[in-house]
Amino acid sequence: MSKKLIEMKIAGKDVSFSPNVTAYNKYINEITMGNKVSPAHNFLVRIVTPETKEALTELLERPGAALQIVGKVLDEYTPELEITVKN
Structure with missing residues (x-):
């Protein structure tokens, strides 16, 4: 998967993320x-x-911010796959 820059405005602040497979896998494993x-x-x-x-x-000092932000980042980063079970 190619590198993707995800730019967001969160509570009035501009924040950009550059997720990658290594960081994503480490997150899931943790x-x-x-x-x-x-x-x-x-x-x-x-x-x-x-x-x-x-x-x-500054944003991460707010209660619940990490989970809300990571949810949006993952929505943008992880692909939607069409999966069909064949019998």
């Missing part, structure tokens, strides 16, 4: 039943562009 916030936070920090990192850091 998620556990009892730990979803830290992996989301870490994933976002790994993929934020350097010029918008300060804005992201």
